[in-house]
Amino acid sequence: MTRHLLVPMDDSDAAFAALEHALSTFPGAEVTVVHAVDDLEAGYGGGSTTDDPTAADDAEPDFFADVRAVADERARSVEMAIVEGTPAPAILEHATAADVDGIVMGSEGRSGVSRVLLGSVAEAVARRSTVPVTIVPRPP
Structure with missing residues (x-):
């Protein structure tokens, strides 16, 4: 029985x-949503940066409000976490911890330059994970 999912x-449709x-699919499982913040990706246009080094430390992404809304619609609660680092290793480290x-996870997230430079996060997670990984396609 699945008790805890990551x-x-x-902010992609696939996610x-x-x-x-x-x-x-897992109505009894605890669900933790994790967002990986990669400084390299922000530098290549995949995210935003700020001149204030303390501003982003505790800020949560705007789409976390949408995550809460999706959970509320299903009368579910979700834990949310932000991790720093290259997405696939950061996700896997958090999964272990x-x-x-x-x-x-979604089959694809951000697109464009950041995806080409960083590779496929879903593929890297699926290849390296020690727990089952379900990859959900982007809706049509």
Whole structure:
């Protein structure tokens, strides 16, 4: 029985499809949403940066409000975490630390230059994970 799932999250349609899949397919599981912040990606246009070094430390992404709304619609609660580092290793480290039973993630997240430079996060997580990984396609 799955008791704890990790859902890597960005603001992509595929990530939200993965969240919906996790919440509907595993109604009894604890769900932790994790967003990986990569300084390299921000430098290549994949995210925003600020001149104030303290501003982003505790700030949560705007799309976390949408995550809460999706969970509320299903009368579920989700834990949310922000981790720093290259996305795939940061996600896998958090999965190990949180002792999750599985990872549910979107097939693709951000696109464009950041995806080409950084590679496929979903593929890297699936190849290196020690727990089952469910990859949910982007909705049509």
